[in-house]
Amino acid sequence: MVAQKNLCVLILAAGKGTRMKSSLPKPLHPVCGLPMIAHSLRAAQTLHPGAICVVVGHEAPRVMDEIKQNLSAWGITAPIVFAEQKELNGSAGAVRAALPLVEKFKTVMVLNGDAPLVRGETLRQMHGAFEQGHAQSLVWGVQVPDPHGYGRILRNPEGGFERIVEESETDETTRTISEVNGGMYVFDVKALAGALALLTPQGPKHEFYLTDTLSLIQEAQGLALVFPCADYKQALGVNSRADLAVAEGILRARINQKLMENGVRLVRPEETYIDEDVQIGADSSVCPGSYIFGKTTLGTHCQLEGGVSIYNCTIGNNVKIKYGSYLENSVIEDGCEVGPYAHLRPGSTLKAKAKVGNFCEVKNSVIGEGSKVNHLTYIGDTDMGPGVNIGAGTITCNYDGQKKHRTVIGAHCFVGSNVNFVAPVEIQPYSKIGAGSTITKQVPEGSLAIARARQVVLENKGVKKHD
Known part of the structure; x- marks a missing residue:
């Protein structure tokens, strides 16, 4: 694949992961022999981006040291840079912390450091859909059996993106929507920077939601797209020990299937x-x-x-x-x-x-x-x-x-x-x-x-x- 020098991949890995009940930072929890952040880095590298930026926060020195010391062992050759989120105030706050680095590029893809199941092939398809659609923002949409806890993707009468409705804001109609936000995005950097400047804190924790930027970009006459993915399991995040076991089971099944296919x-x-x-x-x-x-x-x-x-x-x-x-x-x-x-x-x-x-x-x-x-x-x-x-x-x-x-x-x-x-x-x-x-x-x-x-x-x- 041709190098995408104008593309930066941003991996959000700043959260505390309190539900893991562990002294180990969440991005470093292993799944099938590799920390979750290593799986994200490997998937990102398949895009051949100009740089991969990892946003760290909770126990930042420990997370950065682990990544730096193992890049060669993990097979990561792409340029890696770090940004630190001083105040853990939501996903948009994490992106803001990295904006001085991201602004050097035309396009940014935002991934989660606690979603180890995403495939590089899917990321390449996402980026291709963004480029071909001449969009300013794109969100990964997946159909899930049980949408509880996810932000629902609300579409307009023409079938295009309208907005994302968080779980706490759903009503009887939107609660039944099964297409949810997969938590990964592609943005035109200039459009994203403009939308980030307009955000206001939301919810009981007064956090800044990255999901709100898509609606703001559309209000500024930008185009927001939904990238549909049939395999919802790729979007599964890890927020607890139970989630970790589920992710490991899915990835082990993939590994075993590939081995059997190879004899x-x-x-x-x-x-x-x-x-x-x-x-x-x-x-x-x-x-x-x-x-x-x-x-x-x-x-x-x-x-x-x-x-x-x-x-x-x-x-x-x-x-x-x-x-x-x-x-x-x-x-x-x-x-x-x-x-x-x-x-x-x-x-x-x-x-x-x-x-x-x-x-x-x-x-x-x-x-x-x-x-x-x-x-x-x-x-x-x-x-x-x-x-x-x-x-x-x-x-x-x-x-x-x-x-x-x-x-x-x-x-x-x-x-x-x-x-x-x-x-x-x-x-x-x-x-x-x-x-x-x-x-x-x-x-x-x-x-x-x-x-x-x-x-x-x-x-x-x-x-x-x-x-």
Whole structure:
């Protein structure tokens, strides 16, 4: 799409969000792995505007810092500027606070920072309708099943826009109108600035309503249009925890639908929880109760059994993650098997065809190609070569009470059950470690190391027999 250098997108994110009952500013509440404001920024960026201006107010420094620190992670490359609404006196007050920035542009689109479901395609259609209609203002109109709480769009006898009637002002006739204000607008900046100057405070809170500018623009011989959108769910705002759950459910259904369209098998989509930035290859299968979060990528022909949780992992092709496993910030290469009930902690890498089995924990370690860590084992701060077999109950003792130390296990080593490696220690390739050993020193290549006390049997010192 061609850059719209004369267009500014204004995102209103100044409100307190008191109904959220949270210390977290409302725009920062997450929906499918991204704060609400990130969803708004991404949708706005699809317009390729000259700038995106975010109006902040409540906890402004915190909101601005979060946005600035994550622009790259969210994939936002458009120019971002901020305006602060010092007095939280309504939506028009928020736009007034940004007017010195907005006045540099010909057109402004106004979005809400708490409406994470709007699609970029819809915004592009809105902007196109505004341009083609040669309008001075445009409001997004949606048909909703229950209009209670929304401002109704009142049309004139010719079907054009007349005015917006707020819920508190409705009567028996207007209360039944199902076309409501979707809360997003496009304005000619000069017409908007003129209308803002004429606003008077309204309602019990003496707020300035942006909706009133459309009627004022028409009174000044400007044209106001309604952009109808069939998908009312895009306009749903988040004002409470219940709203947040509804929005997340809708967005998760979208994500899952797109994955299935691209060849991913979701056994029960309604019981599968996948974040916005997750990528999954074709012919992979995800069973119910799976949670895939963050920027996880999953290759083709993978199998995820139920109850799996994955966060920020890079997973290759033909990987099997068995029931109940938890993986975070790790890399799993092609052909690996993990679980059941395995835990890969941050910094873990499984080379191709490696196996980490039931009730094993791996942390900040490399498991070599084809190596096996099959059961009841802790591997921490370890560099393991290819073809290693680790027996059950093996532990790397990597912490001395002050510092972490590394263990090195060379290629094709065989480690018996119940072995303790006291780091720092190196086991050179092709070595064997006897079961029950505690290894504190280097083991040379091709050696057999046994470090355990000799068995002593004292006869007649066992448990007394009872008749």
